[in-house]
Amino acid sequence: ALCVRICDEVVGASELSMVNRGIRTKVATDFDRPLNCEFCGECENICPVGALTDRLFKFRARAWEVNNIATVCSFCSTGCALKLSIKNGQIVRALGADEGAANQGSLCIKGRFGYGYVNSPERITQPLVRKNGALVETGWEEALRTVAEGLNGIKAAHGPDAIAGLCSARLTNEEAYIFQKFMRLVIGTNQLDNSGGYSHRGFSQGLRDSFRERITIPSIADLKNCDVMLIIRSNVSETHPVVGYQVTAAAKQHDAQLIVADPRRIKLARLASSYLAHRPGTEIYLLNGLAHIILQEGLENKEFIAAHTDGIQELSHTLKTYTPAFVEQRTGVAAQDLIKAARIFATAGRAAIIISTGMGCYGDDAALVHSAANLALITGHVDRAGSGVLVLGEKSNSHGIIEMGALPDGLPGLRSAADAAAREVFEKAWGAPLPARPGLAAEQILEGAGQGAIKALYCVGENPLHAYPDSHRNRDALTRLQLLVVQDLFMSPTAQMAHVVLPAVSFAEKEGTYINCEGRIQRVRKALEPRGEAQSDAEIICAVARAMGKDLGDGKAERIQAEISSLIPRYRCLNEAQIPLQGIKLEPVSAEPAAEALPARARLIPVEGTAPPAPTAEFPFVLMTGSSLFHCGFLSTHSPAIRIIAPEAHLDISPQDARMLGINSGEFISVTSTRGSMTVKARITAQQPPGMVFVPYHFAQPAVHALTDGWQPYALVKIAKQQ
Ligand code: SF4
Ligand code: SF4
Incomplete structure (x- = not known):
């Protein structure tokens, strides 16, 4: 069957x-x-x-009673095309669109059953302004006036760099473009970033630095052409399930070999030819170790290296110390397993590397992607369908938001804000000089707020209190702000602290585009009228600008697209009417284009691993966090169907540790780090190795980021059964 x-x-x-x-x-x-x-x-x-x-759709509508609107899933960066069935102004069903290049009709639980948050009664439908300590409903006029007076006042008193903005990686390209234009042109600062900036930016820049014009991103459909896939720091079956389907089908139907490197025995480990259970935070040692073995055994693609890369001598020199014995000592992976994996990867006809980014991912992402790129380049696994490095961003537009320049140092079109020629294009079009000095990244913005240098923060769909590491520090920082403006669908923990809350629409109530992890632009279509007085993020940003005395237009997607495509040749295709259902794959772009006469040569960039903190007698467990199968960010926690399946967070613990501590599945346990503590239910799973526990970060309670500390690869914790 x-x-x-x-x-x-x-x-x-x-x-x-x-x-x-x-x-x-x-x-x-x-x-x-x-x-x-x-x-x-x-x-x-x-x-x-x-x-x-499915029970959600059963008896709700006949097929001929619904209007099917083609759009894109709003959760992860796979970018599955779907059709929303609309009846009486409500979504009654989501179907995978067969035309979708990434999913070809498939969906995961989030895409198929997670749309319920759009219809949620918990949505914010009216602007809110804080009065006498409480947020009270008001009209747009008062809300916009409060924001405009606050921002203008702070700008006049403390300068534009006292104002910062954070946006979600779920904004459409058009909204992200308008957001960065608002921050640069209306406020006059580069103090802006996005949640993808916390993790994805390093990957994006690192890939372009390494591959330059040779950058190759395998398309998701190409994965079935792979002979070998190296999956590292990526529980892809849970974070990007439809990509996981392609990997599984490649292994089960096409005999592709999988090398799975993960501290947890994730689902794909069952299908792996080589499973490398490394210590958390030691990925660079592992990748360098594989490259060392390949060079040592003469398995590298010498022709490709000579013809298309620079830096092999420096790389070989750095890799000398990464002997199998040294890497075994650092990563915990047996030397013979490393050698086996290196041989499988090097001798494959086509091999791809898959890595994920997002909240809960950690470490120096640029360095990690350089070490992955080195491995792909020395083996020549680039330039062919089913080869290259595929970076999976956490959210639906993690990639697009970086392309659109919602970054402290990047302009739209993947150009540097410090590049005068790149700035000039926008300065001419917008009729004003733009700031050249790079702004603060997301984590520094919060530090700046804590120190009093940042006085106002404009969060567009972003929830730093809950989503960013070290929520105690984040709460303290947000408390010190003179003005916190939050634009969102739900009263997130950050919104509850805001001075002004502005109601935004969901993906189903607006037009625009996303760019998925393959670099494919796809169209987001309006299927419903907005709830209450909610507006699209672009419309709200333009209204705030108008209230501040600046005209950014009306925030309509097609007009923003016309501006983007006229200013940046790379996005000439950004015209809704011309984007087919399967989307348009963007051409890769180098961080630094080669001179015309020169052949494009990739760069082998040596990187060193850094030892992660070791567990101590007082804090003997490693606590990791990230996404889980049933949720993506916080939106899905507002979806009734998903809440039936996964209503709360749990702590995954190994059977050995549970036995040692006398813990049974479902029992409450307390988890404590140097930063704080939380109470959470235990779930015993053999997927978890001894000495390591995992808690997804989606739920407001228990707040796992109350225990994490900045950009450490993980938190060290102690665990006790609640009496
Ligand atoms: S995992 Fe998916 S395909 Fe399998 S039984 Fe459950 S719903 Fe059906
Ligand atoms: S959550 Fe990701 S994998 Fe699942 S349907 Fe949406 S885009 Fe596809």
Whole structure:
């Protein structure tokens, strides 16, 4: 049966099978127990006879009563194309669009059943202004006047750099463009960043620095052409499930070999030819170790290195110390396993490397991506379908937001804010000089607020209190602000601290575009009218600008697209009407284009691993955080269907540690670091190695970032059973 096969060969859950014999044969779980699976709905989606249906849609509408609007999933950066079925102004169903280049009709639980947050009664539908200590509902006029007077006053008293902005990586390209234009032109500062900037920026810049014109990003559909995939720091089956389907299908249907490097025994480890269970935070040692073995055994692609790369001597010199014995000592991976993995990777016809970014990911991302790029370049695994490095951003527009210059040092078009020629393009068009000095990155903005240098913060869809490491520091920083403006769909912990809250619309209520992890521009279409008085982020930003005496237009997507495409040749295709359902893949761009006469040569950039902090007698456990299968950021926690499946956070702990501490699944335990403590339910899982625990960060409570400390790769904690 198609449902049994897709569940096994694509989703990799193997939840269904054919039971009984003859005319009693039916599709069921073993022993007819209730489903305990990924709830992706792929089995129901592929069922040709409608024998399987989803409960959310059942009895809500007939197929001919709904209007299907093609758009893009708002959760992760896979960029699955979907169709929202609309009836009576409500979304009643989400279907994977067969035309979608990334998903070809597939969806995960988030895309298929997570749309409920759009219809949530918890949405903010009215502007709020703080009066006598409490946020009270008001009209747009008063809210905008409060914001404009506050920002103008702070700018006049303390200068433009006393104002900073943080935006979400779920804004559309058009909204991100207008946000950076507002900060640079209206405020006059480069103090802006986004949650992707916390993790994704290093990858984006690092890839361009390493590959230059040779940059190759495998498309998701190409993964089935891979002979080998190295999956490192990426629990892709949970964070980007539809990419996980492609990897699983490549392994199960096309015999691709997987090298899975992860401290946790993640789902894909079951299919791996080589599973490398390294210590958290030692990825660079591991990648350098693989490169060392490849060079040592003469498995490198000498022709490719000579013809297309610079820096092999410096790289070889740096890699000398990364012997299998040294890497084993640093990473905990046995030398013979490293050698086996290096040989598999080097001798593959086509090999890709997959890495994820996002909250909970850590470390020096540029260095990590340089070491991954070195491995791809010395083996010549670039330039072909199914080869290269695929970086999976956490949110739907993690990639686009960087392309649009919502960064302290980058302008739209992936150009530096310090580059006078790049600035001149915008200065001419906008009729004013732009700041040249790079601004503060997200973590420095919060530090600046804590120290009193940043007086006002404009958060557009961003929730730094909850999402960024060290929530105690973040709360203290936000408390010191003279003006905190939050524009969002829900009353996030950051919004609850704001002086002004502005209601924004969801992806289903606006027009625009996203760029997915492959660099594909796809169209977001309006399917519903906005809730209450909510407006699109671009419309709100333009209204704030107007209230401050500056005209940025009306915030309509098509007009912003016309401006972007007229100023930056790279985005000439950014015209809604011309973007087909499968999107348009952007050409890669180098950080530093080669002179025309020279061939494009990639750069081998040597990087060194740095030892992560070691557990101590007082804090013997490593606490890691990140995304989980059923949630993406915070939006999904407002989706009723997802909340049924995954209503709360849990702490994953190994059976050995649970036994040692006398903990049973479902029991409350207290977790304490030097920064704070929290109480959370335990979940015992063999996926977790001894000495390491994992808590997803999606829920406001327990707030895992109350325990984390800045950009440490993880927190060190102690755990005790609650009495
Ligand atoms: S919902 Fe997904 S995981 Fe569950 S049985 Fe169907 S295909 Fe398998
Ligand atoms: S969450 Fe990601 S993988 Fe899942 S449907 Fe949405 S875009 Fe696709």
